[in-house]
Amino acid sequence: MLEFKCHVCGSESAKEEFINEILDVEGRRVLVEHIPALVCTRCSEAAISIETTERIRQLVHGAGTPVRTVPLEVFELA
Numbered sequence: 001m002l003e004f005k006c007h008v009c010g011s012e013s014a015k016e017e018f019i020n021e022i023l024d025v026e027g028r029r030v031l032v033e034h035i036p037a038l039v040c041t042r043c044s045e046a047a048i049s050i051e052t053t054e055r056i057r058q059l060v061h062g063a064g065t066p067v068r069t070v071p072l073e074v075f076e077l078a
């Protein structure tokens with residue numbers, strides 16, 4: 001098990017999962033799927049490693065090509 005300490009609840013128990021994140025990239029919304037993360041078993045907060053964060057940053061800033069485009073429904077709590 002990788003060393004983990006949740007920055008939200010302090011739990012040291014996490015499971016490895018793949019997550020999806022929507023990011024803002026220069027005013028665009030992009031969806032990144034299949035991100036390896038450690039997800040806190042207590043509060044579900046996901047922690048992404050610095051290496052993975054950097055790979056995502058490069059990917060969405062031009063190093064990668066989107067695999068597909070999906071429509072995005074936007075809701076707002078007024």
Ligand SMILES: [Zn+2]
Binds near residue numbers: 006007009044045
């Ligand atoms: Zn937590």
